[in-house]
Amino acid sequence: MSAIRVEALSKSFRVRPAPGRGWARLRAALRPPPAIVVPAVRGVSFAIAPGERVAFIGPNGAGKSTTLKMLTGILHPTGGHAEVAGFVPWRERRRLAGRIGIVFGQRSQLWYQLPVRASFDLLARIYGIGRAAYGERAARLAAIFAIGDLLDRPVSALSLGQRLRCEIAAALLHAPSILLLDEPTIGLDVTAKAALRDHLNALSRDEGTTVLLTSHDTGDIERICERVIVIDHGSLLLDRPLAALRDAYLRRRMIVLVTEEEHAAIDLPGVAVAAREPHRLTLEVDTEVTPIERVVGAALTRHVVRDLVIENPPLEEVIKAIYRGRPEAAAGPGHA
C-alpha cells in the first residue's frame, strides 16, 4: 500500500481580471467581469511508498505548494483523486492531521517568545498525546534532531537552522507516518542544510517516516532525497530516482574562479569555458568526464585563486533540459 497516492489530481483557480481604477473599479464591483479559469495543477499522478524520501521540485508558481496543500486537505481539488495515509485529505482533514506532520518553512508553529518546550507541551494537547508517551517521544526527537539543549531556550533566541529542527520535531511529536515539508530550506545556510539532511536521514532510518518536501533549489534534492518529482506549469515533468536524475541532469557543475592573474585557463577534458572576464573565469564541468576535485586541483596548482564557487545548474536550466530531452544541455550558462 502507498503512503501517498495521487491520481490525475488537478486544481484550477477562478481569477477575475484586475478592475483598474476609479469608475472602472466601481463598475467592476457592480458587474464583475467574467472569471478566467487558471489551471494551477493539471492531472498530476504519482505514488509514494512508505519510508520513501521524495523531493517535489519546481520553480515558483509551478504548483507544488498547491499540490501539497491538497494533500493536507487545506485546499480542495477541482478534479482527480488522492489518498494520504489511507484518507482522502479534503474529506477527512482533521482525521488525517493526526497521521501526518506538516512544516511550512515560512510559518512557525512555535511561540516566538516562549521556550520551545512550551510549544511542544501545547502541541501534545492539540494532538491529544498522553503524558508518558509525550515525554518519551520528546526525548527521542530531541536525540534525533539534536535539540536537547535548545528545548528550554526561547524560540526568539534560536538560529534559523535550530528553529527549523525544532519545527520539524514539533511536527513529529504525534508520531505521524508521513512528514510533509513545504520549502523547508529557504534561508538556510549550507551547514544547516547538511545538518537537516543528516537528521532527516536518521529519522527515516529509525522510524521509517515517509518524507515529501518541496523546494525550488536543485541543491536540496541530492542532499535530502532519494527520488525526485519535477513539476512545472502544473504538470508532472519527471519522476525518477535521484541517481538517474543526477546522471542525466545534474552531472554538470559550474565553477567560478576568481584569480590573481588577469587571464586564467584550465584545459581539461569535459571542461568548457562558460564566461570569461578579467580575473574571473566561469567553467562548465561535466563531472562524468572529469571529477570536480580534479578541476579544482588543477586550478589551485596553476593559478593564484582568490575565490572559488561551485554551483549546481539552476533549476530553470534543468527544466529546460528536460523539455528539450537533451540532458547534456542541463548546465548551460545563464547564472554566471
Added chain:
Amino acid sequence: MGILSAIHYAVALLRMNLRAAFARPVVALTTAAFMFGNNMIWYLVWVIYFANFSNLRGWVGADLALLLGIVAWAFGLAVLLAGGGRELAQAVADGGLDVHLGRPRHPLPSLLANRSLPSGLGDMASAFVFWLVFAGRGAADLPFLLLVATASSVVVVATMVATQCLAFWLPRAATLCEELFQQFLMVCFYPQHPFGFMARLVLFTVFPAAFVGLLPVEAVRDGDIAKALAIAAGALVYAALAAAIFARGLRRYASGNRLVEWR
C-alpha cells in the same frame, strides 16, 4: 478525542496564551498600567460632563461608570484571551491559517488564542475601579457584573471574528476589517440609550454593540434577570453566527479562489 481531551486542550491553550503575554513581564505590566491610566483619564470627560448636566436622558455618572467598566472588562478579556482574533484577516491574507488547518482540531480556538494582548489586563483592572469606586457598587454585585460582562466579552469576540472573516471574501481587506471593529468598539464606549429606533435596530442585529453597552448596563442597574438572559442568549447566537461565518469562509478558502481574486 473526548471531552476530557478537549478540556485539556483548552486549558493548555489558555496557559500558553498567558505565558506568551507575560514572557516579558515588565513590558506587559507597563502596557497594562498605561491602559489602566488611559481608561481613568477617559472617565474624566464624563466627570466634566456630569459636572455640567444632571443626567444624560436619565443616565447619571454611576451609569456611565457601570458602562465603562463592563465594556473595559469585555474588551480586556477578549484581547487577553482571544487577541489572535485581531490578526485573523491577516492570517487569511498571508496563509497563516494553514498551520492551524493542518491540526486535528477546529482551527478557530487556536487562532484566537494565538496572541494575547497584556493591555487587556489593564482594561480588566480598570473595570473594578469603575464598578466599585465610580459606580458605587459593592463586592456583592461583582458576581453578577462579571457574569454579564463576560457574556458581553463573548459578543465582542464573535464580532471580532465576524468582521475579520470579511477577509475571506475581500482580499486585502485587513484595513476595512480593523476599521469596522474600531467602529464597533467606539459605539460600545458611548451610551446608546439616546439612539433612535433605526440605530437601535442596527445595534441589536448586525452591529451588536447593544449586547456590550446598553443591555448589560440596564440589566445590572435594574437587576433585570431577563436582560441578563438576553445577553447570554445573544452571546450564544453571535458565537454560533461567527463560527458559521468562519466555516463558510473556510470553505471558500479551501476552494482557493479567494487567493488570487482581484490581484
Added chain:
Amino acid sequence: MRDADALHAFATLGWRNAAAQRAAIVARGGLYVLILVIWWQLWQATPLAELARSDVTAVGLLWYVAVTEWIVFAAGMPYREVEADIRDGRIATALTRPIPYGAAVLAQWAGEAAYRLLALGAIGFAAAFLLTGTVPVAMGRWPGIALAGILGTAALLLCQYAVGMAAAWSGVAAPLYWIWQKLLFVLGGLLMPLTLYPPGLRALADLTPFAAMLFAPASLAFDPAAAIAAVLAAQIAWLAVLAAGAALIDRAAIVRLLDRGG
C-alpha cells in the same frame, strides 16, 4: 534655496503618499463620521437648559466636535515613523543627508496632513451639515477657522515629532505618546469646549499649549463672539514655543544618537 526646493519635494512626496492610501482615508473618515453621529445623539439627549448660559446649543456643540476631531484625525499618529526610524537605525542614513532630518520629516508630514485636512475637512463639513441641517457660522469666518485648524494641526505635528524623538532615550515612544494624547484630549477640549470645564481645570488647560491646538480653532465655529485674530495670535505664539522646544529635543536626541553610533 536648494533647501527650500528639497523641502518642497518632501512635502509633495507626503501629499502623494497620503493620496495613495485611500483605504486609510476611508477608514479615518468612517470613524470621524461615526463619532459625529454619536455625539449628535448625545448632545441632543443632554439637558442643555441646565447650563447657566443660553447660547450653548446641540448644533454648536456638534460643530465644535467636528472641528476638534478634524484636526486630530488629520494629524494622525506619524510619531510612529520617527520611532521606527530610530529603532531600525534608518535615521543614520537620513542624518548623512544635507537636509536636516527634522525639517525633512516635518515637511513630509505637512504634505500628508494637508491632504488629509482637505479630504477629512470635506467629509466632516458634509457630515456635520447633514446631521444638524445648518451651518451655524457665517461663511466669512470659515477661512479663519480653516487657518486656525491648519495651525492647530501644525502644533500637533511638532509635538509628535518631539514625542517620536524621545525614542532616542528609551527606544520606544508609544507610552509617552499615549500620555501626551490623553492630555491633549482632556486639556485641549476634544469632546467638550473648555468653557464647560470646572474653573480649576479650565485655568490649567489655558496654561498649556493644548488649548491652542483644539479648543481655540473649534471655539471659532462654536462661539460667534470668539475673535479670529486673537486665536491666531495665540496659536502662532504657542507654535514658536513648541518649535523651539522641538528643536531642543531634536538636537539633544541627535547628539545622543550620534554618541551611541546611530
